[in-house]
Amino acid sequence: MNPNPQRILCLWLCLALALASTAGCGARQRAAQSTPPSASADDASEVELVLFLMARCPHSAKLLRHLLPLQREFGHHLPLSVAFIGTVDDNGRADLAHGEAEIQSAQMLFCAGMASDPTTWLDFMTCLYQDDTWHALPGGWETCAETHRIDTAKTRDCMVDGTGEQHLRQSIETAAAEGIFAAPMLFINGRPHIGTSDPEHLRDAICHAFDSASEKPAPCASATQLPQLLATLLNDSRCADLPACDVHREMNFLQALMPSMQVTALDYATDDGQEMFAQMAAAAMPIHLPVLWLPAALDDLPSARRLLDDSLMRFRDGYLLPLGPGYDPTVEICDNGIDDNGDGLVDCEDPTCAALPICRPPLPERVDLFIMSQCPHGMMMLPFADHFLKHMKGHGTTPAMRVQFIGLEEDGALHSLHGPDEVAENQRMLCVQELYAEGDAFMDYMLCRARNFRSNDWQSCLSATMKPKAITACAEGPRGRELLSASFALADEVGVTGSPTWLINNRQLLDIRSSSALFEAFCAENETAAACETPIRQLLIEKQSPGPGPGPSCR
Template sequence: MKKSSLILMFVLLLAAGVAVGVAATKYVESGGFWQKAILVMTDARCKECRTDQIVDALKRMFPTRQKIKVIDYSTSKDLYKAEGISKLPVALLPKDIKEDKGYEQVKRFARNGKDYIILPTGGDFDPTAEICDNNVDDNNNGLIDCNDPTCKSKWMCMEKREKPSIDLFVMSYCPYGLQILKGFMPVWDAFGNKIDAHVRFVDYAMHGEKEVKENLKQYCIQNLNKDSYKKYLYCFLEDGNQKGDCDEKAGVDKKALETCIKDTDTKFGVTASLNNKEKWMGNFPPFAPDAEMARRFEVKGSPTVIINDVVADDIGRSPNSLKEAICKGFVNPPEECKKEMDKNSPAPGFGLKKSQEGGKGGSGGSCG
């Protein structure tokens, strides 16, 4: 799935900022707050623009510059245009910030604007474009949402179906794949046979031999009996089947599973590829059973959600956000679409626990 995480530069800021902060503590304590404020421009319409992370990174990077103001595009359009900004969120640094030690860490990413130094944050929100799902003519061309031709390639404007298809690509031991599965399971239960849902596996494994074997096992359980697979998955999501009793709890046919694993392994050369590093994809062994679909949709990592044969980016990982995304794929949305579901995103990794509130909390990570 496409993420709204910060670029590597901001990861470096968070780490480097601690060291810079120690050196500048005395200056901060002396009250040296004479500088012009740093601005962070965002847009209230952008669901993925997490300015709190950006502000935190900037405070760590520039500890003597505690005046950081978040501004919105709606009231800053002239500034947006004057500084030649194209994507949000973005940091606007006073030009005298070059005197700060922290600037050395970011100057290679920055560029000079008219009155500010422009520092991208990795955001890709275009405030001048049609948003596609807010019932507003954002770009003032007289066409709203999916009627605007610029929205035709967006997932929210996908083909509607009587029975939407959902293909959820994961790696079985990826903490973020586990996270979205935990968010998806209650949605799958709620819709039942009204959706055509499948868990798929990315065409390479980042978590070693155990992941290759678990992928293969889950691939077979799902193909043998979808109900058994859902029961198995609930058990696996709790602790990774550490007790080894998930098969029994799910009522998995042991003999049929063994036969499927053997046949699938032979057909796709799963173990053979695992044992032959010449066939690996860089540092990772391939996993071929779902590879054809993964390549068709250019799946790069775990998780990736595909609804009605369209990759759905940035849809969140809470049950409610996943439900809302799926409901956009119905010709006639069923009653389940009217029901509110949990808006909390599950925590990454094993354990059926909650994360931050709001549906987007903790939902930016991926494997791959």
């Protein structure tokens, strides 16, 4: 998902939300520049950077070490904004992956910025990250502060009086609302930067973003021009509303990976589309759509070529890249009222449609959430599911909520994207769900695991009524395997490939990222549900959530 700059709270470097209470985000606000504004004629020529990071993350430190000198070199042409990632616990306190040291370090960076001007703060950051000084954080920062004349007393006061904590919490909520849960994540003019963080690669990507400028800034003189990629996306307009043909996420990723790619859409129903499809079939290519054709110039982007290599197939004078779960345009389309394949059977009457969600038997007031237990994007949905459940039950409706998992069963073995530990936790969660289904008591365990899903300490998440021996016996025995096998099979049957995905009433597959969007989708399918008469309260963390529609996922 590309963050929409109009929805990102305006950040003053690492001061982030110190200005949010007054500036807001309804209208576009300029991120304060790290160098003083210039009166030159080409002031309009700029590329905006937004960086989501963790102060003590080695990968964030490496990116800062390369990015900060570039920002100074480009000056006012390259305004930089920074925010931190993490979660906010039930008590409203920031919770970051590296613990209290990370929290204190982030607050210190906020507070040092508040005690200085942008240029000074940038010098301070460069001092911290140009070598290994950052390893000692939250200690050792005073030397850099004194070198660059930042008031250390004001910085410490800000760290202890709650000001730094408040701005950190707001920054985390901003990052979460944008679906950013991993660090570092750099956006260049609203598009994620994918690739190495070496200075040359960063310079090339930044300078490419200046392509619309009449004259690029002087630092671009040493940049390498990215090769132009004229690509063709073959899809089927009849499938436009089906999940199998929605490759919005994939195309966003590819556009970020290959910024110079220009895509021409080609419809299967056109003569050119039919010709290309016939050539694919003649060359024994897979006959599923959508598919992206990339020219041989892709070879001039070695990092992208390496990343895509396992999925590319030689075709014409370039490559084919299959996208999405795959759709065969020669078979029946199951919701258009037409006999597409000429067998006399229309839509759901055709046996090829039987497994599709739209043709499944309806299960009113049923909600299935498909996730992976070590996928941050999926686990972040559990608080939204819990909020939705509490609202519905509090107003006279009790949805049948179930958590499902995505994975692969092969040769009798169960596999999940994040490895054996994820398989084990998937089985535990399913066992807890089965053993403590009454009153949705299992949600307490799910919520606790969502707060620290990478930890192996699952027993600390058990409530007083939950019995660890019973859960272990189920999860490590045949029942746990049976439950996960069935869950994987359901995900495969309905065509779920990404965590998170929601299935409403056993028929409607949706990518939903907030409890309010879940409420709307549920009530659209269950109009007579009593609780649908009372609007759901939006959670604070959802205030800027994009709601339904494509978002980041684990696949």
